[in-house]
Amino acid sequence: MPRIYLGMVSALIAALVALLIPQVLRALVDGPLQDGDSSQIWWPVAAVLGLGVLEAVMIWFRRWFVLQPGTHVEADLRNSLYKQLQDLPVNFHDRWASGQLLSRAVSDLNLVRRWISFGIVLLVVNTITILIGFVFLLSISWILGVVFVLCSIPLWIYGYLFEQKYSVVARRSQDQAGDLATAVEESVHGIRVLKAFGRGPHALKNFASQAEDLRGTEIEKAKAIAGIWLWLLMVPDVTFGLCLLGGVWLAAADQISVGQLVAFFATATVLRFPVESIGFLLSMTFDTRTAADRFFEVMDAKNTIVDPEHPKTIAKPEGRLVFDDVHFRYSDSPSQYDDLLDGIDLELEPGETMAVVGLTGSGKSTLTALTTRLYDVTGGAIRLDGVDIRDLGRLDLRTHIAMAFEDATLFSASVRDNVMLGRPEGSDADLAEALDIAQADFVYDLPFGIDTKVGEEGLSLSGGQRQRLALARAVAARPEVLVLDDPLSALDVDTEALVEAALRRVLASTTALIVAHRPSTVMLADRVALLERGRIAAVGRHSELLESSDHYRFVISSLEDEEKREAQEVTA
Known part of the structure; x- marks a missing residue:
């Protein structure tokens, strides 16, 4: 001045x-x-x-x-x-x-x-x-x-x-x-x-x-x-x-x-x-x-999701994720409306893969967004290895939990920078492993290989290619908990099968919460949580729920019908 x-x-x-x-x-x-x-x-x-x-x-x-x-x-x-x-x-x-x-x-x-x-x-x-x-x-x-x-x-x-x-x-x-x-x-x-x-x-x-x-x-x-x-x-x-x-x-x-x-x-x-x-x-x-x-x-906009004054740390992260009576309602929802998530109780053991299924609007994507505090719960708590995630620093939390979204967003940067976004210090070997798991080997055929700039929002790539790179980004971060919000929806059946086979290697040692829109994705899970109108209606193995839950059979049937329609469209 x-x-x-x-x-x-x-x-x-x-x-x-x-x-x-x-x-x-x-x-x-x-x-x-x-x-x-x-x-x-x-x-x-x-x-x-x-x-x-x-x-x-x-x-x-x-x-x-x-x-x-x-x-x-x-x-x-x-x-x-x-x-x-x-x-x-x-x-x-x-x-x-x-x-x-x-x-x-x-x-x-x-x-x-x-x-x-x-x-x-x-x-x-x-x-x-x-x-x-x-x-x-x-x-x-x-x-x-x-x-x-x-x-x-x-x-x-x-x-x-x-x-x-x-x-x-x-x-x-x-x-x-x-x-x-x-x-x-x-x-x-x-x-x-x-x-x-x-x-x-x-x-x-x-x-x-x-x-x-x-x-x-x-x-x-x-x-x-x-x-x-x-x-x-x-x-x-x-x-x-x-x-x-x-x-x-x-x-x-x-x-x-x-x-x-x-x-x-x-x-x-x-x-x-x-x-x-x-x-x-x-x-x-x-x-x-x-x-x-x-x-x-x-x-001057108020930030309602902030780091605690004295953040806690997790000395030996294992990946145990617990939803304890979780409630959620969007801040602009009228008070007379029911909570979108109404008392979710769910526990994922370290290394366990949990699939979440439910009809459209049941709250699946919202549930996954709460894990990294994209939104904060309005009631109850989410705990990672016994620590309320609100007591962790946001950056620390997001090193332990990584997400891949259905709507894959890429940046105007190279393939390398996009995939290694969550772990920029990673090596070329880490990058190659993540690309292999996501079946994203197509990047090596791009004009400049992994240094090719993918363009604004990755629109120069197909939807399936963008999803595979987004999945590779989540895998490359090497989190204790991997949250996948239907990241395979744009893949054809054959590519999805290859990705799922490769994912099994990662999921063997990583806790995973997967929103499943296809029966084949459910097969990846150790257990399945059935979400109905914002509540957990049932939890168990796929075979157990098929026997015990009418609503689960209806949801799986709906997923199978959708998968058949997609296959027919691809064939046509």
């Missing part, structure tokens, strides 16, 4: 130097020019030249001083925002559109940088310049100075009214810009779906409607700015006219000299830019205030 202050000082010196030039002109007109002594003209000319050069140098210093702080502040704020977004729980991201977050991270912080580097400096300096300039005007001629001051009062009144209106419109504009960014992002990510269903024109119509709303808001902003510019241009011109009439009359009455009249109007001309600049500086300030409000909406 010292550089900002130095920039203000430099700008203020430049403004004061500009205000001194009219005083030199006053001495020139009332002295050598009035006396007709040409030999005395050179020193005022030299003084004006020197003051002009000094003003230019100070303006250069102002720009040089303020350039770096703004960029540093912008970078620090952007890093802080990104860190906050990484730290906030998943339920925050469930509520916020990605375009809104993107607009805050880019355009809003760009406004803050411009205001720090330009707006705040000129707003402070120009305000001081106007006040000092008024003093100069009053000292030259108090009558003309009072006229000038009185004529400026409408500007301050309109400026206040402008703030009341513009702040609301500016906020609406920035929110609409965030919504538009969201629409673009969704269309780009869903371009295959839009093309496949011929819905491009429909998406364009919706986008055009949003863009038209934003255009209307921007026009409203422009009208507000045009209104204040009307006053900023009209009032000084009217003031100049009145002062000119008064000045000529006063000079004719010998109440002021010609030199004073020249100095007055030269000073008023110097003040013209500071006065006119108030308009765009105010609009910039209000835009920045809105941008700052939007930024702090994210920064």
